[in-house]
Amino acid sequence: MLDLECNMIMLVGPMKGGIRYHPEVDPDEVNALAQLMTWKSAVADIPYGGAKGGIGCNPGDLSKSELERLTRVFTQKIHDLIGVHTDVPAPDMGTNAQTMAWILDEYSKFHGHSPAVVTGKPIDLGGSLGREAATGRGVVFAAEALLAEHGKAIKGLTFAIQGFGNVGSWAAKLIHERGGKVIAVSDITGAVKNPNGIDIPELLRHKESTGSLKDFQGADSMDANELLVHKCDVLIPCALGGVLHRGNAADVKAKFIIEAANHPTDPEADEILAKKGVVVLPDIYANSGGVTVSYFEWVQNIQGFMWDEQQVNRTLQNYMTRAFHNIKNMCQTHDCNLRMGAFTLGVSRVARATLLRGWEA
Numbered sequence: 001m002l003d004l005e006c007n008m009i010m011l012v013g014p015m016k017g018g019i020r021y022h023p024e025v026d027p028d029e030v031n032a033l034a035q036l037m038t039w040k041s042a043v044a045d046i047p048y049g050g051a052k053g054g055i056g057c058n059p060g061d062l063s064k065s066e067l068e069r070l071t072r073v074f075t076q077k078i079h080d081l082i083g084v085h086t087d088v089p090a091p092d093m094g095t096n097a098q099t100m101a102w103i104l105d106e107y108s109k110f111h112g113h114s115p116a117v118v119t120g121k122p123i124d125l126g127g128s129l130g131r132e133a134a135t136g137r138g139v140v141f142a143a144e145a146l147l148a149e150h151g152k153a154i155k156g157l158t159f160a161i162q163g164f165g166n167v168g169s170w171a172a173k174l175i176h177e178r179g180g181k182v183i184a185v186s187d188i189t190g191a192v193k194n195p196n197g198i199d200i201p202e203l204l205r206h207k208e209s210t211g212s213l214k215d216f217q218g219a220d221s222m223d224a225n226e227l228l229v230h231k232c233d234v235l236i237p238c239a240l241g242g243v244l245h246r247g248n249a250a251d252v253k254a255k256f257i258i259e260a261a262n263h264p265t266d267p268e269a270d271e272i273l274a275k276k277g278v279v280v281l282p283d284i285y286a287n288s289g290g291v292t293v294s295y296f297e298w299v300q301n302i303q304g305f306m307w308d309e310q311q312v313n314r315t316l317q318n319y320m321t322r323a324f325h326n327i328k329n330m331c332q333t334h335d336c337n338l339r340m341g342a343f344t345l346g347v348s349r350v351a352r353a354t355l356l357r358g359w360e361a
């Protein structure tokens, strides 16, 4: 099954979103994810509309050469829909830098060399330095902006992090470097805790060598479900959607939640957390570092010039901090929480662009 969905066509720039290979890809979900990308890009203030694409398949069941053929045939079917100034795909669940390299190669057969047609490419084919860490780094910049607003800093605060993959491990590493105490970490293999702070570089080495968090000497094992309600200052879900729900929200002890995963908090949990006074930094802002650095990759490809990693990280910090203050302004104007403030900011930017183009009904 092939599907590609896009909206906000050419309103402020090309459409942008991930291509997903997953057995449960379906058009309604792809539509919803494309729409979310629209609001996320608008909140980040990058000149993109939202898009998403997917193929219903299980990439784990396919050999590398089957994946390559699938990707090339998919690209042959959509090469007239995607393009540097129309729709710029990126990796998502089940796809990666290699998938983007195949799309780039196949697309270039039809349209000539076009590195900016996809982002999340290997560095050797025009990928951006700093892209791999970008979502986790953006989460940390977002946390810094939120904590500063509350007169706090990462240093000395305690953190619990669910998920130790790309986003969670980068967030943990950068928090550790800034003097934050990561006191609990979980992944699909289990969970560990240490009230004095886990040595994150050591935990990364352990995970790298054993493939698991289990048997890590620098911490005690704990129940993975307990992590979400563990006593800490900041909880960062970096794994799955829907992990905070009516069954556990009342027991959350963190004062701040940074939504690094997509949709970790369901609407009932949101209400319960709000009543408890827990401050929730929403996913459409908190995990936008990845799409923001994808935008930088596209800009570099169009410029034909590669930024150094410091420039990528510094510019990401500027974007994340600016977006936070724009959301806060919305919250003050409309007397609403951060999630409503972020959506109001995104929707109002899209509405303004629509009106300026004269598209009103």
Ligand code: NAD
Pocket: 135, 162, 163, 164, 165, 166, 167, 168, 186, 187, 188, 189, 224, 238, 239, 240, 241, 260, 261, 262, 287, 288, 290
């Ligand atoms: P990943 O596959 O690299 O890591 C996911 C992690 O979650 C792994 O460590 C896995 O073991 C862990 N996990 C899975 N089930 C778990 C469970 N039941 N309990 C605890 N841990 C569990 O994925 P990622 O790229 O780090 O993405 C994480 C989340 O962030 C996802 O929700 C994704 O949609 C979102 N996100 C990622 C990016 C990005 O650029 N990678 C951008 C935006 C949003």
